Every structure is written in C-alpha cells, then in structure tokens.
Amino acid sequence: MSAVAELPDDVARVSLDLPLRANLSALDNIALIPLYQRHYGAADSARLAHAMLEQLGHAAIALLRDSDMTPAQRFIAKLARALILKRPRLVIDRPGAMLYDVPYPAFIRQLAAQAEMTGSWEIFDFRWNQALYQE
C-alpha cells in the first residue's frame, strides 16, 4: 500500500489512517472543511454538511459521534468529509478495513450512484480482493 503514501496533496482520501475527530459529531466533522477552508459561517457550513449526508442517503447519522457509529456509518461520514473537500480525485484506501460489516464493493457502488459527484473515485485494495469487484 505504498502507493497510497505517495499520493499527491490534491487527492481526497478515505482511509482507516485518517479518522474522524472523536469529540465531534459526523456533521461537525464534515462542516469543519467549509468553515476553515472556505471561511463559511457556522450555519452555512452545517447546512452544506447536512446536504452532503442527505445526498449519500444517510442524514440520520448527522449527530452521531465516532464511537456511536457502525463501521458503515463511520465510512459514510469519512466519505462525506472527503467529498466536501472537492478535490479532483478521491481515493478509498483499503475499504475492507473500514467496511467489515457490509459487502463493501456493492455498498460503495451504491454510494457512488447516489452521490453523483464530479471527479473520479478510485479504490486501492489488496490484489487478493480483486475478485470481489468483478460481480
């Protein structure tokens, strides 16, 4: 997985190594990006973050903190945080390590269909998991 470490700065990553801020809700974790990067107000940032979760079909997790989420919910929050970064590439790093409670290739495919985002999604996974994506 050295390829992930060599990724440039303009790649948004969803990874086990990049956790959510533990004492913030999913919504606050996502809202941090517009708040600090684009200098939006707190209310506008929260609205954007909520819209992102709604777009992914999981608005119900907005108020949950990291420890209260299932692995799939945690993945959604991380994905929403990566999507709101609006970087041209999005890399999902070893999804099996994060999504051990759902059949993850289908789950990610379903999310990608819902999100309708610009830019490309790439999955970096172990070679022996390749068969899982060929359904």
Place this chain on the structure above:
Amino acid sequence: MNFLAASIESLGAKVVGWFTVGYGMFAFLAQAGLLLLEPATWNRATFDVVVKQIYFTAVQILHVFLGYALVISWLFITIILSTARDFGLTEFASEMTIRVLVLELLPFLTALFVALRSGSAINTEVALMRVNNELDALAHCKVPPMQFEFLPRLIGGVVSVVTLAGLAGLLALLMGYLAIYGMNLAGFEAYTRTIAKIFDFRIMAGLIAKCALFGLAVTVIPVTAGLETPKKLFMVPVSVLRGMMRVFFAIVAIEVVSLALKYI
C-alpha cells in the same frame, strides 16, 4: 569508573531532555503568538471555539469554583482574624487578609483548580488525538490544528484563570469586609482605603500578569506534552503524568518568582 561515566551520561541526557522540552514549549508559544497577530486567525470559526473553551473551562464550573473559593476564603479570614486578635494586630487584619488571599493564595488555587480539571483533560485529549492520527486527518483536510484545536485552548485558559481568580478575589474582599466589620457600612471607608493602598498599578499589573502566566502554564504545557506522545496508546497515561508534573512545577515556579519579585 564505569559508574561515573554512566552517571554523567544519564545527567547529560536529562539536561538535554529538559532543554528539548523547554525549547519545544517556547517554540510552540512563539508560533501561537505569531498566529495571534495574523488577521486571518480571527475568523468566526476560531472565535466560536474560543467561546466554547471559555464556557467549558470557566462558566461550566463557576458555581463549584465560587463555593470552593467561599469556603477557603472564610477559613483563612477566620484564621487571620483570630491570630491578629491574639497578637493585638487587629488593625493589620484587613491588609493581611487581602495580601494573603487575594494576591497569593486564590490565584494559586485557581491555577491548580483549572490545571486539575482542564489541563489534564487537554493533555489526555491532545495525546489521544496524536495517537489516533486525528491530527494527521485534520492536516489532510487542511484544517489547521493550531487554529482549530490549540490556540482556542490557550486563549480559553488565560481568560478563564484571570477571570476566575478575579471573581474569587472579589468574593474574598467581600467576605473579608463582612468578617471584620459585619453587616454595616461603618468600616467601608477604611476598608476601601486599605484596598486602594494595596492595589497600586504595579501590584495590579503583576497580579494580572501572574494569572495570565498561570493560564498559559495550565494550557501550553499539557498541549505540548500531548504532542510529544509517541504513537502508542499505552503512552497516553505517561504523557498525562509528565504533563501534569510539569504544570505543577511551572505553577510553583511562577508563584515563587512572583513572591520573590514582590517581597525580596
């Protein structure tokens, strides 16, 4: 011979360690100070976190803290008054009460109170953030941890210690008056004259500076101790232990220097 060499080596390593820790702390403080001067730091988001920090550090504990200040002040005023009466020094009782309680004891206890409650929490949180890669995640998202996590804690700590020590001091002054003169205005003029005599500009500036330094000590030291934590979960308690020991020594050092400057 080997024993001597090992002792010198160990002492040298300790001295280098202290210098490294001291340098790290001052470098962090300098970075925070420079960031404070940048207009971009003062955005709505940072301001909101500062307000939250002040709420958690000072407002949330206000009733407990004032109750504790009330009991301590009452006890010390009673001891000072009865001792002054025994020695026939009643006319000095109010000055002694103000000097001991308002200038020295209450700011010191306030710093200890905030250090035990908020300093230890800050140390643990920063250490956990480092161990869990949360700081790396913030950096990946280009959210500056200094502005979002550390600077608000520093400002919150300073504002909270200065304000809490001020409130405790005011409470002690009121208690002192009631204990010496009772529920009447007969001694108001003499008491306010004593207060005015003690609190000249130099003493006030020194008191505020001391409280601000206490506030910095109870926040900067835990943050830097947390940031030094190796990325191993079992090192978090060690980090908190080291951080809180440093906070204690720093608080005592500030108090000793302040006393020496005032009375020697």
